[in-house]
Amino acid sequence: xxxxxxxxxxxxxxxxxxxxxxxxxxxxxxxxxxxxxxxxxxxxxxxxxxxxxxxxxxxxxxxxxxxxxxxxxxxxxxxxxxxxxxxxxxxxxxxxxxxxxxxxxxxxxxxxxxxxxxxxxxxxxxxxxxxxxxxxxxxxxxxxxxxxxxxxxxxxxxxxxxxxxxxxxxxxxxxxxxxxxxxxxxxxxxxxxxxxxxxxxxxxxxxxxxxxxxxxxxxxxxxxxxxxxxxxxxxxxxxxxxxxxxxxxxxxxxxxxxxxxxxxxxxxxxxxxxxxxxxxxxxxxxx
Ligand code: NAD
Numbered sequence: 694x695x696x697x698x699x700x701x702x703x704x705x706x707x708x709x710x711x712x713x714x715x716x717x718x719x720x721x722x723x724x725x726x727x728x729x730x731x732x733x734x735x736x737x738x739x740x741x742x743x744x745x746x747x748x749x750x751x752x753x754x755x756x757x758x759x760x761x762x763x764x765x766x767x768x769x770x771x772x773x774x775x776x777x778x779x780x781x782x783x784x785x786x787x788x789x790x791x792x793x794x795x796x797x798x799x800x801x802x803x804x805x806x807x808x809x810x811x812x813x814x815x816x817x818x819x820x821x822x823x824x825x826x827x828x829x830x831x832x833x834x835x836x837x838x839x840x841x842x843x844x845x846x847x848x849x850x851x852x853x854x855x856x857x858x859x860x861x862x863x864x865x866x867x868x869x870x871x872x873x874x875x876x877x878x879x880x881x882x883x884x885x886x887x888x889x890x891x892x893x894x895x896x897x898x899x900x901x902x903x904x905x906x907x908x909x910x911x912x913x914x915x916x917x918x919x920x921x922x923x924x925x926x927x928x929x930x931x932x933x934x935x936x937x938x939x940x941x942x943x944x945x946x947x948x949x950x951x952x953x954x955x956x957x958x959x960x961x962x963x964x965x966x967x968x969x970x971x972x973x974x975x976x977x978x979x980x
Contacts, residue, residue, distance in 0.1 A: 732762030
């Protein structure tokens with residue numbers, strides 16, 4: 694029985710990072726990503742540490758601004774405005790979650806669109822819908838890059854995106870529409886997943902539900918992109934990270950498949966770095 698080609702996120706991300714080193718050299722100045730962390734959420738702290746390491750490897754300066762969990766909305770607002778107005782700062786990102794006292798939507802809308810490397814300002818999401826050049830949410834970009842890496846034509850393909858969050862599922866669906874695929878977007882209230890997924894040449898799962906996509910739901914030869922990151926306890930009693938897709942079963946049916954870990958995750962980090970360099974290029978006048 695044939696098995697799917699694995700789309701290796703670590704190797705694709707490595708190629709992106711190599712290219713960024715050249716692009717940063719061509720800019721000839723400092724490229725700087727400033728991250729805002731409010732409180733001490735352990736996941737966010739770890740994410741910030743990993744970002745710092747990833748930035749260092751390609752030559753992006755990384756500055757972390759930490760505020761206590763007691764910080765008020767206006768303190769976070771003031772910090773964002775200061776970073777927006779600082780010409781030394783190329784790119785801004787705000788680590789989630791923010792404390793309940795801070796209005797996340799308002800803070801995201803305040804980030805200057807040309808520095809918004811996570812694509813969370815509605816102006817950037819709007820540009821995607823209009824098909825204009827924009828800073829696109831990193832995970833959605835990672836998904837598109839991974840599909841494109843297979844060489845399978847997106848135009849005219851039937852694509853399904855399971856999960857419709859603002860940060861992943863919706864932008865992925867819109868990007869696929871821009872690429873002229875025929876797109877279905879589903880969510881937890883969709884009743885006939887099995888039937889819908891079976892017709893898809895490209896299947897993306899971004900629901901956060903382990904074992905959601907089973908072999909009988911997948912069209913032979915399809916491109917399967919697994920965005921999910923779920924912590925589960927294995928048969929041996931040990932904790933491990935899995936995606937939404939039954940990887941072992943689905944790889945016998947699909948043409949291409951991303952693993953978890955080692956798939957969309959590393960590529961998302963690479964896209965954050967690429968967006969940072971893109972923000973710098975857009976703001977660097979030609980020599
Ligand atoms: P979310 O909770 O904001 O949205 C989940 C979406 O999936 C919703 O639209 C919901 O209706 C839908 N959904 C839930 N259960 C479903 C079901 N049984 N069938 C169909 N649809 C269902 O989540 P999110 O932030 O978009 O994240 C989704 C998953 O992707 C999580 O596992 C998250 O950890 C992972 N994620 C990974 C990366 C990465 O870099 N690899 C980045 C972001 C999120």
